[in-house]
Amino acid sequence: MTFDRQLNVLGRRPKAELVEYVIRAFMGVDGARRFVEDEARLRAFVWKVSRLYRNNPYHNFQHAVDTTNAMAWMVTRPGLSKRLPDLYVFVLILAALVHDLEHPGTDNQWEIKTRSRLAEKYRNEAVLENRSLDGTFDLLQDSECALLAGLPPDTHNECRRLLGIVIIATDFATHQAFLKELRTHLHTKGTDFSDPEGLSLLARTLIKAADISNTTKAFPLARLWGRRVMREYWAQGRKEKRRGLPVGPLNDPDKVAFHEAQAEFIETQVQPLFDMLVTVESSIGEAAETLTENRLSYLRLSSHRTQ
Ligand SMILES: [Zn+2]
Incomplete structure (x- = not known):
């Protein structure tokens, strides 16, 4: 299928x-x-x-x-x-x-x-x-x-x-450490994931990629998912403010700009993961390419807004 x-x-x-x-x-x-x-x-x-x-x-x-x-x-x-x-x-x-x-x-x-x-x-x-x-x-x-x-x-x-x-x-707290681990593996062992540690690393790579794969869909759909995640963060930010708790970096609707935040998320968290995954399986390239286009679309929208 x-x-x-x-x-x-x-x-x-x-x-x-x-x-x-x-x-x-x-x-x-x-x-x-x-x-x-x-x-x-x-x-x-x-x-x-x-x-x-x-x-x-x-x-x-x-x-x-x-x-x-x-x-x-x-x-x-x-x-x-x-x-x-x-x-x-x-x-x-x-x-x-x-x-x-x-x-x-x-x-x-x-x-x-x-x-x-x-x-x-x-x-x-x-x-x-x-x-x-x-x-x-x-x-x-x-x-x-x-x-x-x-x-x-x-x-x-x-x-x-x-x-x-x-x-x-x-x-997600371990995301950057994970990217480093995957990068090191690809440098030292290439795309051989056949031993138990390699398989565990590949399995973790795939769940992480699937989890954030909505950012790799065609832009209108990717943006709908992006809006949903920000709605959830901002609802949390309002609760944090009400309780006098420190507000998380993405949770303050007065400080976080949606398009910039999405572009940065793609650039620093999603793109490095998908770019590495492409070296393991080339057909993931179509998702990585859409990701790049989406980042550029967010950047275009953010520059329109500030002009
Ligand atoms: Zn999830």
Whole structure:
């Protein structure tokens, strides 16, 4: 099956349609389908996941579906599918679906600044990612949607271990350190990701790329996603101001200019990741090219505004 990286899941779409995109990602990718023993159980799992996502402007079920579809597109690229063992493919699609489960619409810094129970529980480390991971493990215990129940014990343990590595990697606090790690790997080992450390690095690269892949869509759609993320940040900024807490760098609607912020995000965070990914799989180049065009479009819009 082929996947459309330009898929638009925004707008008024029935949830059942979004659920079907997720089912297609599992069932339409050979490596992942191997681990789905019962499609009805998978469907029950996805519906439960959809209810555990909140109605946030950005971190909602639509983002989960979009990330899952982007992951299905990436793992079916020839240079990536040949490098990834089937279990990794399955875990990557699963992780893309659940990586922001129960996201409250405010970020890790909010949890830490408000000294929340979650921050305490996870000792200020990847607070929301740990929560999504634990929420997923809870869900997998539920007999109706116990996706991993039939796996042999070793595979089951490996699946849980990988899921942890991949979901925790979506914490943006470690993004620059991650880029450095990937750069070093490409300099020293090239595009060989065959040993366990290499595979873990490749898996983390793919979840991070899928997570921010909405910036690589055609500009009107990329901008809609950008607006949603900023709406969520600005809502947090207003809450921070009300509580007299320090306002996060992107959260102050009076200080952050949307177009400039998006252009800078692409330049410093997204483009370096996609440029490196292109050296592993050349067909990712089409996403990297759109990304460059989008950055230029944001810059053009920002210069119009200030003139
Ligand atoms: Zn995400």
